[in-house]
Amino acid sequence: MYLIETPEGGILINTGMGFETPVVDHNLRKFSQAPIRYLISTQGHVDHVGGVQYFRNQFPDLQYIATTANEEHQSYDARLQKFRGARSAFRFQDDFIQVFTDYAKHGYTKINAQDRPTADIRFENRYEFSLGGLDVVLIAAAGAETNDSLIVWLPQHKIVLTGNLFGCPFGHFPNLVTIRGDRYRDALTCAAAAQTVLDLNADLLLYGHHEPVAGADVIRAEVTAYRDAVLFVHDEVVKGMNAGKALHTLQQEITLPAECEVGQGYGKISWSIRAIWESYAGWFKHESTTELYSVPQKDIHADLVELAGVDAMVERARQKYLAGKNEEALHLLDIVRNAEPNHAGAAALAIEVHEKLLEDANTFCTTGNFWLVGWLQNQIKLLKGGVTAPLSLK
Helix, strand or coil: CEEEEECCEEEEECCCCCCCHHHHHHHHCCCCCCCEEEEECCCCCHHHHCCHHHHHHHCCCCEEEEECCHHHHHHHHHHCHHHHHHHHHHHHHHHHHHHHHHHHHCCCCCCCCCCCCCCCEEECCEEEEEECCEEEEEEECCCCCCCCCEEEEECCCCEEEEECCCCCCCCECCCCCCCCCCCCCCHHHHHHHHHHHHHHCCCEEEECCCCCEECHHHHHHHHHHHHHHHHHHHHHHHHHHHCCCCHHHHHHHCCCCHHHCCECCCCCHHHHHHHHHHHHHCCCCCCCHHHHCCCCHHHHHHHHHHHHCHHHHHHHHHHHHHCCCHHHHHHHHHHHHHHCCCCHHHHHHHHHHHHHHHHHHHHHCCCCCHHHHHHHHHHHHHHCCCCCCCCCCC
């Protein structure tokens, strides 16, 4: 969240989730008592729009601005709230528990509700206004998170506020698909959004999460690398598809050249390769007739265990693990655990494999990939007997 103060009032960029909004408002008010005249959401995700009504209650004349695609995105999010709550819990449940525990310690127990707002001002491509001598330009630019993303451009100061246009952390490959479950994000659209920001030639970039990025040269270098990385991966996937290469082959072969090397702390290149492939070609890989029918492979796992023997399969999985073939080990353990969920030896080895994958994930990137690390940590917790309850915004 950003609060821009002018002599004629404030402009608030994003609100946080409903439960967060009173806390963030309290912190903002340590610095400014300006009445909020405009509220802008850089995208329709719940952590950007959840507190609109909270600020409407304080400032009845407030004008909420969003793109014409904002309502569709909020409807899409709401439609799958239960599904996403279940599938996102592995990454956020423990954090939510800690947050609400801290709130309760400070007497904040009547939690502010999550809003699903309708904009007062909606625009399709570009919207400009001025307040207290400050010129504000809003530019619609679908990006790495939502189709309703917008950029806030302050031309007098050469400051651009991008929200999550490039994904959650700056300087990383975007999430063209999220493992929590979401519709695919288009690679060429993400590259076009980067070009929109490049064309502004900003001196300061204020991001949706994490720290500001200062300096025109740094901004240009980083956004150019991001754009070129997305285009490179896209083009290599298309080239590989036309050459008849299998998806998994492309996932193993495609790597970024040094000139457009970016982090993979949020999106992973191998995941995005699959997202690009399936965005173009759909789910059918032409590998097996069984893809065209509804019976999953796990329905014959008990047969495999019966034929091979459970101890033999666990031992083979251990051999794979000791040879550094962690993914192959997990394939074998999945078969065993689908057939015999309470097999102690398979569970113990699965914990070892996941712990090794977690170590590798954190070695690969200073803090690891946000989603992969969260998934591995949660799987270890579940294998040790823990539980993960669905999230709720209510």
